[in-house]
Amino acid sequence: MGCWDFFWEFWNYETSKVIVVKNRQLGVIYRLVQLLILVYFIWYVFIIQKGYQESESGPESSVITKVKGVTRSQHKVWDVEEYVKPPEGGSVFSIITRVQVTPSQTQKTCPESTKVRSAMCHSDSDCVMGEMDMLGNGEKTGRCVHANKTCEIMAWCPVENGAAASEELGKMAPEFTILIKNNIHFPRFRFSKGNIKENKDGYLRNCTFNETTDLYCPIFKLGFIVEQAGENFTELAETGGVIGVIINWNCNLDLPDSMCNPRYSFRRLDPKWAQASSGYNYRFAKYYQCSGKSTRTLIKAYGIRIDVIVHGQAGKFSLIPTIINLATALTSVGVGSFLCDWILLTFMNKNEVYSTRKFDQMSKCPKMTPTTEFSTSTSCTLDSSLADSKAPIHL
Numbered sequence: 001m002g003c004w005d006f007f008w009e010f011w012n013y014e015t016s017k018v019i020v021v022k023n024r025q026l027g028v029i030y031r032l033v034q035l036l037i038l039v040y041f042i043w044y045v046f047i048i049q050k051g052y053q054e055s056e057s058g059p060e061s062s063v064i065t066k067v068k069g070v071t072r073s074q075h076k077v078w079d080v081e082e083y084v085k086p087p088e089g090g091s092v093f094s095i096i097t098r099v100q101v102t103p104s105q106t107q108k109t110c111p112e113s114t115k116v117r118s119a120m121c122h123s124d125s126d127c128v129m130g131e132m133d134m135l136g137n138g139e140k141t142g143r144c145v146h147a148n149k150t151c152e153i154m155a156w157c158p159v160e161n162g163a164a165a166s167e168e169l170g171k172m173a174p175e176f177t178i179l180i181k182n183n184i185h186f187p188r189f190r191f192s193k194g195n196i197k198e199n200k201d202g203y204l205r206n207c208t209f210n211e212t213t214d215l216y217c218p219i220f221k222l223g224f225i226v227e228q229a230g231e232n233f234t235e236l237a238e239t240g241g242v243i244g245v246i247i248n249w250n251c252n253l254d255l256p257d258s259m260c261n262p263r264y265s266f267r268r269l270d271p272k273w274a275q276a277s278s279g280y281n282y283r284f285a286k287y288y289q290c291s292g293k294s295t296r297t298l299i300k301a302y303g304i305r306i307d308v309i310v311h312g313q314a315g316k317f318s319l320i321p322t323i324i325n326l327a328t329a330l331t332s333v334g335v336g337s338f339l340c341d342w343i344l345l346t347f348m349n350k351n352e353v354y355s356t357r358k359f360d361q362m363s364k365c366p367k368m369t370p371t372t373e374f375s376t377s378t379s380c381t382l383d384s385s386l387a388d389s390k391a392p393i394h395l
Contacts (some may be wrong), residue, residue, distance in 0.1 A: 019357055023348070026340055033336035041329035051325040054318035059184040059249060061310040069222075073099070073167035083169060085111070085284075085301070089310040094280070094301075095222060097173050100164045102298040104290070111148040124165035127151035130339055160298055170237035174223025177208070179304065181218065182262065183330050184249050186314040191253060195262045215261060220245075222304065228266040240280035240302040240331035242270040249312030250386035260314075268309060306343045342361035 021027075021302040030240060045051040067084045081087065083096040112119035116136045121127050123146035129142030138155025145152050153159075183194040197203055197216035207217035209224070226233045229243050244267050251260035272278045282301060344354045 012262065019354075021344065021354070026343065026348070029343070030336045030340045033339055034333055037329070037332050037335060041325070041332070045325055048058045050315050052322040053252075053254070053315035053319055054188075054321055055313060055315040056186050056188040057311075057313040059310070059312040059314070061182065061184050061312075063308045063310065065089045065091065065093060065180040065306075065308065066179040066181075067093070067095065067176055068174065068179075071169050071172035071176075072209070073169050075167060078169055082304075085282075085303075091310075092305065094282075094303040094305040095173065095176060096301045096303040097168070097170045097240070099167050099169070100160075100300040101167065102158065102160045102164045102300075105156040105158065105285075105296050105298055106290075107154070108157050108295050109152050109154050110159060111137070111145040112136055112140075112150040112153045112155075113159050113161045114148065114150055115161070116150070119153070120149060121151050122149070156296065156298070160300065164300075168237070173237060174221065174226070174233055176222040178220050178222060178225070179218060180206070180220065180245065180247075180308055182247055182308070182310060184312055186251070186312075189253055189314055189316055191251070191257075191260075191314060193249070193251075193257065193260055195247070204257075206353065209264075211264070212331070218262075225266055225306070226304070229268050231268055236304060238302070239278065240304065241268055241272065241278070241304045242280055242307060243267070244269045245306060245308045247308065247310045249310070249314075251314040253314055254317040270363040 041051075062246065066089055067080055070079050071083070078096075085094050085096065095312070113136075114120075116133060118133045118134055119127075119140075124142060124144045127140045127142055127144050130139060131140045132138070136153065137159040138153035141152045141154055143152040144150075181196055183192065185192040191272050195216060204217060204219065207214045207219060209215075209217055209220050223233055225243055225245065226236055231241065231243070246265045246267070248263045248265070249260065250263070253260070256342070270278055270280060281300060282303075283298065283300050285298050287294065287296045290296065
């Protein structure tokens with residue numbers, strides 16, 4: 001067959017042909033495949049995934065937080081203004097549970113910390129004047145302090161050396177309360193909702209969160225959050241850590257608004273199994289004047305950082321996804337025929353009985369007129385008889 005013949009073969013018309021194959025095993029396979037496809041679309045696509053709905057994920061969200069409570073360390077009483085950083089009440093904040101204090105630092109010369117390896121020295125030649133180590137605390141003066149075997153530096157002295165007194169704030173910290181106010185908005189559906197019940201006067205003053213009885217009272221005790229995250233509060237307060245409060249809004253907008261409720265979950269976000277990167281701490285300083293000199297108290301704070309993370313998805317009935325998924329389901333049912341045809345042609349086609357019946361080629365017929373009758377005298381022939389096309393095939 002030449003190229004010109006292939007060109008004309010392209011314009012031939014193909015139509016399906018119904019053949020009944022009397023084979024019970026093949027029939028069972030065919031119906032099982034159809035059943036599996038129907039179950040998949042009805043149960044998973046339409047019921048689980050709600051394929052009849054138009055959906056929107058990632059709602060617009062705002063989070064406002066407020067912490068309340070007081071506690072005491074060895075030397076002082078701490079209130080919210082001191083142990084919550086930053087104080088603005090955003091979605092990310094930390095609660096200090098332990099501090100290491102280096103008091104009365106002033107700008108002068110002193111030995112570098114022994115923890116800075118590059119500052120170790122045996123003579124002045126080991127300390128280059130003006131050199132600064134990014135892991136150190138100040139600028140080298142060129143002198144080696146033999147008593148410490150470290151270079152002398154110009155810095156805030158005395159430097160932090162890890163021997164500073166540690167103060168624990170964890171005594172009352174589990175009882176601290178955290179209000180998490182969250183509002184979400186799905187712009188596609190023009191739907192908004194918040195996580196606070198507004199219909200009772202003074203309701204928030206007398207409640208704490210309970211998933212069953214007080215779902216719309218988002219006031220959590222710090223100890224409850226840590227416990228729900230599967231952590232030990234004493235250990236977490238010692239080293240610090242990051243806890244995620246995840247608020248999930250899954251809303252079926254075909255149902256009443258009252259059925260769209262927040263779901264809370266809690267988990268630790270920092271990798272506690274990695275020794276080098278576990279825990280959470282940071283430093284800050286308080287400055288004041290002492291005898292006319294600028295002086296500061298350096299504080300290394302360990303704490304529990306709270307990250308409030310909001311997820312959500314809303315869905316509502318829409319004709320377009322419904323039609324698309326229905327059409328896909330009906331089309332996919334044909335996979336059963338394709339699979340059974342492949343089995344027949346590949347494994348069960350004895351003496352090419354099936355292929356001979358399935359594939360007929362009709363030669364070109366003359367044009368028919370309304371008065372023309374299709375008969376055996378018409379010059380239209382088949383490679384195999386059409387008269388037997390509906391006869392059952394026994395395999």
